[in-house]
Amino acid sequence: MTDMASLMEDRAKPGTPKDPRKPVNWDSPDIARRIKKRYGADRRFKMYGLVAILMALAALLTLGTSIVSKGYTAFFHTYVELEIFFDPAEIDPDRTNDPAVIGRANFDGLIKQNLRNHFPDVTGRSELRQLYDVISGGASYDLRTRVMENPSLIGETRKVWLISGDDFDMLNKGFIDAGGEEASRRLSDAQVGWFQRLVADGAVEKQFHKRFFTGGDSREPELAGIWGAAVGSFYTLIITLLLSFPIGVAAAVYLEEFAPRNRFTYLVEVNINNLAAVPSIVFGLLGLEVYLNLMHLPRSAPLVGGLTLALMTLPTIIIASRAAIKAVPPSIRQAALGLGASKVQTVTHHVLPLAMPGILTGTIIGMAQALGETAPLLMIGMVAFIVDVPGGVTDPATVLPVQIYLWADSPERAFVEKTSAAIMVLLGFLILMNGFAVYLRKKFERKW
Amino acid sequence: MAVVTARAMTDGTSAQAPKMAVRKLDLFYGESQALYEVDLDIAEKQVTALIGPSGCGKSTFLRCLNRMNDTIDGVTIKGNVTLDDRDIYDKAIDVVQLRARIGMVFQKPNPFPKSIYDNVAYGPRIHGLVNSRDELDEVVMTSLEKAGLIKEVKDRMAEPATGLSGGQQQRLCIARAVAVSPEVILMDEPCSALDPIATAKVEELIDELRSNYTIVIVTHSMQQAARVSQRTAFFHLGKLVEVGDTDQIFTNPKDERTKGYITGRFG
Structure with a gap:
């Protein structure tokens, strides 16, 4: 109030400069042109967006039709x-x-x-x-x-x-x-x-062709099936999930809720973000050296594949979980602390449940990424030709994307359609996982 | 005019020992000092209002009373704060238990995104204050009753608390604090997000709660301070300028700054 009053006093004083601008004529052609230009910019911007979306849809449609038309047979x-x-x-x-x-x-x-x-x-x-x-x-x-x-x-x-x-x-x-x-x-x-x-x-x-869905790989295209690779992918992802989810969430909780803000935690943060950008083949080399050469774990096994992919998925999960935890309003933490809840109680009773939709979404996106990953698995020998459906995490196995790679590389004409069909199966799994992520987000989402 | 020390004025007004006593409290956010040598006694079963312009440190001071400032990085505190003559910053004091004894209600209603019942039941549950489901039901009902909310919510206990109106949410937060049966309740501008009708209800509630609890309330509204409190403390630039009976502060302030603030000349 006082500021306003002093301003009024200033204006009352003689010699205060008047507003030098001329009164605006809102009907002048100049103004009309400006308004027209502004609406033009609006329309153009909308159009660019529309064109971008149409192009993306066209690309998706081309990809879809090409795969389906080649693969459905x-x-x-x-x-x-x-x-x-x-x-x-x-x-x-x-x-x-x-x-x-x-x-x-x-x-x-x-x-x-x-x-x-x-x-x-x-x-x-x-x-x-x-x-x-x-x-x-x-x-x-x-x-x-x-x-x-x-x-x-x-x-x-x-x-x-x-x-x-x-x-x-x-x-x-x-x-x-x-x-x-x-x-x-x-x-x-x-x-x-x-x-x-x-x-x-x-x-x-x-x-x-039931055999395509129930059989393992084969040199004979008519006998080759996707089931072996699907089971291999399943085991690999289970290992990845079991490792990366608890470790990732724990790391995110620690960094967000408990860690002091100092140079060390800053360094950790920066490196986690860097880790997310490391090419996956590097993780494969790391897996090869550490798990196979140093720890002598079985070659070509989902266990090692899962361990390697867990390294790759961890940064994704940590980053997504931290964002989700950060999005929980501080007032909720204060309410819990103010009631005498300990820090751990505050986190487990309130912060984590509220952050869960975001954490789960991030996890599933990370898992979908892992499901489609090929390069690191080539390094640890999951590219081998395996006929049997794996019965456990230590059996030799391959995974869906590697299977696609193997079939795409085979000379027989019949493998062309198998390749496309396998891509359809892989994409089907990915759509299923993303759909599950959306469902979880909707289910656990709470308003405050 | 010299600042009259809080101690000197406390002596004249309350005969019994204060519930909480603050002595020579300095608080720093990193390098910058936010509170300077605050001395204040908080009398039992009375409402003490903390008033002052924005940024004067009254909310910061309030948060010292249940050690909520512990959760903020870079805060250092000197001086001492006692509850029933025990230093609450003593190493032997468990901060979790302390906050159960000194409840808090915040500026913005902040119910948990759970059911109304679970909101109130949360405190008793984590502190293990009840042994059976029936006992918990009883505690929840009494707390809601004390908060004057029971009539409005008794048929919708399982509904989410976030579905309540702002005023109801704030009274739910009070019920939630009361459910732990604290000795002191701290309120940080509890009505600033509420409309006048909801505000009137909360003020009425504060007046009722006074018979059982010691209440410290931070408020921006001088009318509110005048209506609900028995004692008022005026803060300015991190210093406690004046404290006394509410009537005296509003009718006959001793300090020029207090006078200036309550008459609306600065702030």
Whole structure:
């Protein structure tokens, strides 16, 4: 009030300069032009934003369509229906019904014998070998499982759908041109002819390819599945989460709530931020040196992969958690302290629950990052060709992005669609995780 | 005119020993001094109002009384503060227990984002003041009753406290403080965020609480100080300028600065 009063006094004094400006004419063309210019700038700014979003959407759409259009065919595979005589002489000559005996039987030979029966005109070693390629080598395992589950099949004749070889699958899907030069494709004219005869008989069908989702990796594209890599990713992420979440949150709580503000904590802070920017391959090298060479942990194992990715995820979690903790209003801490809560009680009862949505979001983003990480895992040997689905964290394993890398690197035409399909599976997991993050944020969000 | 020491005036007005006594309190934020040799007695079961212009150190002083300044980095304190003749800055004093004995209500209502019930029950729970669920229910009900809130919230105990109006939230904070059964309640401008009706309710409440608790209130409103307090202390530039019975301070201040402030000539 006093300031205002003194100002008034000043103005009352003689000789105080008057406002030198002329009165504004708000209707002048000058002002009109300025206003027009301002609205123009508004419109342009809005347009830039819109264009940016449209470009991003277009890029996303292109990526999506390219992956889906290349990959969706991998979810289906060509099967060939053959009449199979479950010859007791081949499977169980002594009629023992002993699973061990049945298990040892030569189902591959059974399939070949039935193929020969189906194409009696095919003779000669090399021609027959070409004929056998129609059915995948993996079909004999399917047949064995079938007989083991139902031994009464022995001696019967049944029509059975058998998985075809990858080249015939490609032919059926139109990726191999049946009309082209023989030399330019992987199938001979004779093979194409047999296949077309099967098609004419109605013995060829595209069926849902369950094996892609349940199998491990394989050199044969038709037998290769994503499950091994998915389980490897799962184990790796579990290890990463178990390590990086508690350590990250504890570090964030300490730095925000307990640490004194001095040069040392400042140094720690700066280095955590730097760590977030370190290229992931460096973490891989560190993992290689420390976990494999120094601590002699098993190579190619999710345990080591998880440990390495935990190093990489830690800074992300710490930074996100610190931001979330900082966002909790100080009045809440004061309220708790004022009631006589100890510092730890204040943190565990009030600050952490309120910061949890932010912490969880940061953690899931960190985990999603870890799920898509390839480079550090190459360094610790998770790039190996592994057929078995891992049964634990110390079994050799690979992960989804590495699997994609491996398949993209394979020469067979059939791996092209597998690669895209694997990318779809990986993206599916990422979308799922991000959706979960959004759900958690909504669920735990509280207003104050 | 010379500053009349707080001690000299305290002697004339309260015969019994003060609940809290502050002697030669200096407080520094790092290098800069915020409080200079403050001497003040706080009488039991009375309302003591701290008034003064913004930045005069009255809130800082209030926070010394339950050691809330401990939580701020770089604060150093000299002099001593006693509660029932025991130094609260003594090493043997547990600050957690101290704050249970000296409750605090803040400027902005700050209920926990939990249910109304859990807000009030929090103090008794962490201090282990109750043995059973029934006992806790009883404590929560009495505290809400004391805070004059029971009628408004008794059917919505499980609802979030943040859904209450500002005035109700502030009374909930008072109930929360009362639930720990403190001996002293510190209030830092408890009505500054409230409308006049809510303010009137809180003031009425303070008057009722006086029969059971010793209350120290920081306020910007001189009318409020005049209405609710029995004793008033005037702070200026980190110094305690004058303290005395509220009637005397407002009708017959001894210091020129006090007179200037209460008549609105500076501040």
